[in-house]
Amino acid sequence: MTEIIIKVGGQAGQGANITGRTLCKIFARSGLNVIGYPEYPSLVRGGHNVYQIRVCREKIYSPLEKANILIALNTDAVFFHHKHMLEPGAILCDSKLDLTKYKLDKKIKLYTLPIDEILQKAQADKRMENIILTGALLSLIKYPIDDLNKMLEETFGKKGKDVVEANINCAKIAYNYVKENLKPEEFPMKMERGNEKPKMVIGGNEAVGIGAIAGGLKFYAAYPMTPASGVLHYLAEVERKAGIVVKHTEDEIAAINYAIGASFAGARAMTGSSGGGFALMTETIGMSALAETPLVIYLAQRTGPSTGMPTWTEQADLKFALNSSQGDFLRIVYAPGTIEESFKLAAEALNMADKYQLPVFILSDKFLAESHFSCEPFDNSEIKNNRGKIAGTLPNLNPMERFRRYEITKNGVSVRSLPGQENGMHVATSYVHDETGFSTESFTKRFEMVNKLNKKLDGILKDIPMPKIYGTDNAEITFICWGSQLLPVLDSLPILKEFGISANAIHFSIVFPLDEKKILEIFKKCKKTIMVENNSTAQFAGILREYTGFVPDYYILRYDGRQHFPESIAKNAKKIIDSGFKCEKTIHIKETEDIEYYNTQRYGL
Amino acid sequence: MNIADLNINERPQWCPGCGNFGILMGIKSSLAELGLEQKDIVVVSGIGCNSKLPHYLNTYGYEGLHGRTLPLASGIKISNRKLTVIALSGDGDGYGEGAQHFTHICRRNYDMTYLVHNNQIYGLTTGQASPTTQKGQKTKSTPFGVLETQYNPIANAIINGATYVARTFAGDMNHMKEMIKGAIKHKGFSLVDIFQPCVTFNKLNTYQWFQEKVYKLSETDYRPDDFHKAIEKAYEDVWTDYKKLPIGVFYKVDKPTYEGELPQLKENELVGQEITNIKIDHLVKEFM
Numbered sequence: 001m002t003e004i005i006i007k008v009g010g011q012a013g014q015g016a017n018i019t020g021r022t023l024c025k026i027f028a029r030s031g032l033n034v035i036g037y038p039e040y041p042s043l044v045r046g047g048h049n050v051y052q053i054r055v056c057r058e059k060i061y062s063p064l065e066k067a068n069i070l071i072a073l074n075t076d077a078v079f080f081h082h083k084h085m086l087e088p089g090a091i092l093c094d095s096k097l098d099l100t101k102y103k104l105d106k107k108i109k110l111y112t113l114p115i116d117e118i119l120q121k122a123q124a125d126k127r128m129e130n131i132i133l134t135g136a137l138l139s140l141i142k143y144p145i146d147d148l149n150k151m152l153e154e155t156f157g158k159k160g161k162d163v164v165e166a167n168i169n170c171a172k173i174a175y176n177y178v179k180e181n182l183k184p185e186e187f188p189m190k191m192e193r194g195n196e197k198p199k200m201v202i203g204g205n206e207a208v209g210i211g212a213i214a215g216g217l218k219f220y221a222a223y224p225m226t227p228a229s230g231v232l233h234y235l236a237e238v239e240r241k242a243g244i245v246v247k248h249t250e251d252e253i254a255a256i257n258y259a260i261g262a263s264f265a266g267a268r269a270m271t272g273s274s275g276g277g278f279a280l281m282t283e284t285i286g287m288s289a290l291a292e293t294p295l296v297i298y299l300a301q302r303t304g305p306s307t308g309m310p311t312w313t314e315q316a317d318l319k320f321a322l323n324s325s326q327g328d329f330l331r332i333v334y335a336p337g338t339i340e341e342s343f344k345l346a347a348e349a350l351n352m353a354d355k356y357q358l359p360v361f362i363l364s365d366k367f368l369a370e371s372h373f374s375c376e377p378f379d380n381s382e383i384k385n386n387r388g389k390i391a392g393t394l395p396n397l398n399p400m401e402r403f404r405r406y407e408i409t410k411n412g413v414s415v416r417s418l419p420g421q422e423n424g425m426h427v428a429t430s431y432v433h434d435e436t437g438f439s440t441e442s443f444t445k446r447f448e449m450v451n452k453l454n455k456k457l458d459g460i461l462k463d464i465p466m467p468k469i470y471g472t473d474n475a476e477i478t479f480i481c482w483g484s485q486l487l488p489v490l491d492s493l494p495i496l497k498e499f500g501i502s503a504n505a506i507h508f509s510i511v512f513p514l515d516e517k518k519i520l521e522i523f524k525k526c527k528k529t530i531m532v533e534n535n536s537t538a539q540f541a542g543i544l545r546e547y548t549g550f551v552p553d554y555y556i557l558r559y560d561g562r563q564h565f566p567e568s569i570a571k572n573a574k575k576i577i578d579s580g581f582k583c584e585k586t587i588h589i590k591e592t593e594d595i596e597y598y599n600t601q602r603y604g605l
Numbered sequence: 606m607n608i609a610d611l612n613i614n615e616r617p618q619w620c621p622g623c624g625n626f627g628i629l630m631g632i633k634s635s636l637a638e639l640g641l642e643q644k645d646i647v648v649v650s651g652i653g654c655n656s657k658l659p660h661y662l663n664t665y666g667y668e669g670l671h672g673r674t675l676p677l678a679s680g681i682k683i684s685n686r687k688l689t690v691i692a693l694s695g696d697g698d699g700y701g702e703g704a705q706h707f708t709h710i711c712r713r714n715y716d717m718t719y720l721v722h723n724n725q726i727y728g729l730t731t732g733q734a735s736p737t738t739q740k741g742q743k744t745k746s747t748p749f750g751v752l753e754t755q756y757n758p759i760a761n762a763i764i765n766g767a768t769y770v771a772r773t774f775a776g777d778m779n780h781m782k783e784m785i786k787g788a789i790k791h792k793g794f795s796l797v798d799i800f801q802p803c804v805t806f807n808k809l810n811t812y813q814w815f816q817e818k819v820y821k822l823s824e825t826d827y828r829p830d831d832f833h834k835a836i837e838k839a840y841e842d843v844w845t846d847y848k849k850l851p852i853g854v855f856y857k858v859d860k861p862t863y864e865g866e867l868p869q870l871k872e873n874e875l876v877g878q879e880i881t882n883i884k885i886d887h888l889v890k891e892f893m
Binding site: 029198200201202206210213214215216218219221238239240241242243244245247249250251253254255257258259260261262263264265266267268269283284287291377378380384385387399400401402418419420421422423424425426427428429430431437438439 | 609610612613614615643644645647649652657659660663664665666667668669670672673675676677678679680681682683684685687688705706708709867868869870873875876877878880881883885887888889892893
C-alpha cells in the first residue's frame with residue numbers, strides 16, 4: 001500500500017484540527033483516500049490536541065496507532081508522539097523549538113523551518129504558522145502545492161486579496177524552503193496526486209446531518225453535548241439553505257419534546273445527544289412508542305458512566321439505548337459502521353420511524369462522529385422517502401365522534417391523521433388508550449394495545465437487512481462487531497493476511513431488533529468467532545445471546561477511552577490463534593504507555 | 606363551529622365541583638366565539654388533573670408528560686403555524702416540574718396560548734404542596750407548613766419576556782372567556798394564570814376565599830402597558846397579605862414572534878412539504 005500517516009500535534013487552540021482537515025481535503029480532491037482522526041482533551045486552551053491524517057492510494061477505513069510524519073506545533077507534540085513513529089519517520093517543526101531534551105530515535109529525521117523569518121518575508125501574521133507547516137509538509141512528501149493554493153483562495157477569498165496573498169506566500173515560501181534547503185528527495189516518502197474523481201471528506205456527525213436532510217428531516221432540536229453537538233452545529237449552519245428549522249433548546253428534555261411535537265404536527269423530526277444529555281431524554285422515548293409519534297434519536301456515545309471522559313470514545317450505551325424509558329416497548333436501533341452508512345441510515349431511520357410510528361435510534365460514538373473520512377460524494381437517488389400511513393381524505397365523523405387513530409390492524413400500524421386535517425381529530429396521549437386515543441384502564445384494551453405495538457416487530461424484521469459479511473468465505477477466524485468498530489476490524493484483515501491468517505468480519509449496522517433464525521444461519525458458517533467491542537462487558541454479545549442464544553468464542557474488548565486500532569486487533573487475534581485457541585476467552589486491550597492529554601503538567605509540560 | 610361541536614361522548618373524570626369544569630366550559634365557549642375550526646386547534650397538556658382536558662374537547666390534542674407541555678406545544682407550533690396551539694398546565698406541572706420551559710418560552714414569544722390551572726396544590730397525586738401553595742400552608746408533603754416563598758408566575762412571565770400576561774378566576778365565566786379569547790387573539794406568547802379552586806385538597810383557597818378577594822383590573826385605571834407597574838401589580842396579592850387579588854391583563858406588548866423571524870418559513874410551513882425529491886448536491890459540494 002502507498003500510504004503516509006501524518007500527525008499534527010499542539011496545544012488546544014493552536015489549530016491542529018484545522019490543519020489536519022485542510023490536508024485531508026487537499027488529498028481527497030485528487031481522489032486519494034484519507035482518514036482524519038482527532039484526539040483532544042475536554043478543555044478549550046492548553047492540554048494536547050492531535051489530528052492524524054492517514055492518506056492512501058488504496059481504500060482504507062481506520063486510523064492507525066503510529067505515524068510517519070509528526071508536524072509539531074509545540075514541543076509537547078514531540079514529547080507525546082516521538083516514541084510512536086513508523087519508519088521512515090520525520091518530525092517537521094519550527095526551528096525555534098528546543099527538542100534537545102528528547103532522545104529522538106536516530107531513524108527519525110528532523111526537518112525544521114525558520115517560521116518567524118518566513119512569516120516576515122510573506123508579510124503574514126502569526127496565525128498563518130500552520131499554513132507554513134502545511135506547505136512544508138507537502139514539499140517533504142513531494143506533493144504539488146497547487147491544490148493548497150487553490151484551497152487558500154477559496155477559504156480566505158472573502159477576507160480580501162491581501163489575506164489570500166499572504167497565505168499563499170507563506171505556503172509557497174515554506175514549500176520552496178524545504179525543497180531548496182532540507183533535501184526532501186532524501187526522505188523516502190512520496191505521495192502523488194490521486195488523479196481520480198475528487199472525493200468528499202466529511203465527519204460522521206455531518207454525514208448523519210446530510211443523511212437526515214436527504215431523509216426529509218424538517219426539524220431538529222438539541223442541547224449541546226460532545227460528541228453529538230456536531231449534528232446540531234451542522235444542521236444549524238445549513239438550516240436556511242435546507243429549508244429546515246433547528247432549535248437549540250433550554251435542555252435535552254425540551255429538545256426531545258419539541259421533536260415529538262413537530263413529528264405529531266407532521267414534520268419529520270429528530271433530536272440528538274450523548275451520555276447524560278440522552279439520559280435526560282429517556283422519559284419521552286416511551287411516549288413516542290405509546291402515543292405512536294415517530295421520532296429519531298441520534299445518540300453519539302462517549303466514555304462513561306456519568307460525565308465520564310467527554311472527548312473520548314466508547315460503545316457502552318447500547319444496553320441503555322435498548323432499555324431506556326420505563327415499560328416494555330419496541331424500538332429500532334441503527335449503528336452505522338462507516339461514513340456511507342452514517343448518511344444512508346440517518347435517512348433510513350426517519351423512514352422507518354414514520355413507517356412503524358415508533359422511536360428509532362442512530363447509535364454512533366465519538367470515534368465515528370468526529371473523525372473525517374473520504375468517500376464518493378453522497379448521492380440520495382436510492383433513498384426512497386415514504387411517509388407511511390398518513391390519512392388522505394377522511395369520511396365525515398358523527399357528532400361527538402373521534403377519528404380512530406389507534407385502530408387495531410394486522411401489522412400493528414394504524415393510519416395517522418395530522419392536525420389541520422378534516423375529520424381526523426383525536427388525542428395522542430402518554431396514557432394507555434383506546435382506539436380513539438381516549439385514556440383507559442380497561443384490562444382488555446390494555447392487552448390489545450400492547451399486542452398492537454408488539455405486532456410491528458414482524459414487519460420490521462422483514463424490512464431490515466441482514467448483518468453484512470466482509471472478507472473471504474471460510475475464514476479461519478470471524479470477527480463480530482457493530483457500529484464504528486467495523487472500521488478498525490476491516491483494516492485488521494489485511495494485516496492478518498500478511499501474518500498468513502485468513503479472517504473475515506460480520507458487522508451489525510442494525511443492533512435491534514434481531515432476527516434469530518437468519519442470524520444463527522450466518523453464524524453457522526463461522527469457524528472461530530471473536531467479538532470485538534469498544535466496552536468492558538461485551539454488551540452486544542449479551543444482546544446476541546439474549547435474542548439468538550449465540551455465544552462467541554473469544555472477546556477483544558477495549559475501554560480505555562480510545563477505539564480499537566487495526567494493529568492491536570490483528571496482534572491479539574494472532575495471539576489467540578498462536579495459542580491453539582487455548583488462551584483466555586477475553587482479551588482486555590490497554591494502551592502500553594500511560595499517557596493523557598488533559599493534565600499535561602503532570603509531565604512538567 | 607358552535608360550542609356543541611366541541612363536545613365529546615365522554616364524561617370528565619374530575620371531582621364534582623372542580624374548577625376544571627368551569628375552565629373547560631370557558632375554553633369551549635372562547636373557541637366557539639372566536640369562530641375557529643376544530644381541525645385547526647391543538648390542545649396540548651402535561652400530566653395532572655387539568656391535563657385530562659384535551660380528552661373532553663373535540664379538537665386535536667396531545668396529553669404529554671409531566672412538566673413538558675410547553676416544549677411539546679412549541680414543536681407543533683413551529684411546524685405548522687396555521688394551527689391554534691393552546692398549552693394547558695397546572696401549578697405543579699407548569700411552575701414546578703416544567704418551570705425551566707416556562708422561563709424560556711417567555712423569551713421566545715411563539716404565537717401560542719398557555720393556560721395554567723392554578724389550584725395551589727397537587728390534585729392528582731392527592732394533596733401535596735405546589736410552587737404556588739401559600740407559605741405556612743400544611744399539606745401532605747409539608748405537614749408542618751410550607752417554608753418556601755410562593756412562586757409568582759405573573760412576575761416570572763413578565764420579566765422573561767411574555768407579551769400577554771393575564772390572570773383570571775374559574776368562578777367568573779365571563780372574565781375567564783374574555784382573558785382566554787384575548788390570549789388566543791394576541792400574536793405572541795400569552796399566559797393566562799387561572800385561579801382554580803381544588804374542592805378536595807385545598808381547603809384554604811376556596812371559591813368563597815377567591816370571591817371575597819378578587820377584583821378586576823379593567824375596573825380600575827390600571828393600564829397593562831408599563832413593564833415596571835406590571836411587576837408591581839404582580840405582587841399585590843403578597844403585599845396585601847392576600848386581601849386583594851387583581852385579575853385581568855397585567856401586561857401586554859407587541860413583539861415579533863420567534864417563528865415569524867425564521868426566513869426559511871417565509872413561504873412554507875415545515876409540514877406539508879414534498880419529501881420525495883430532496884436536493885442535497887449544494888450541501889455535498891461544501892465537503893468537496
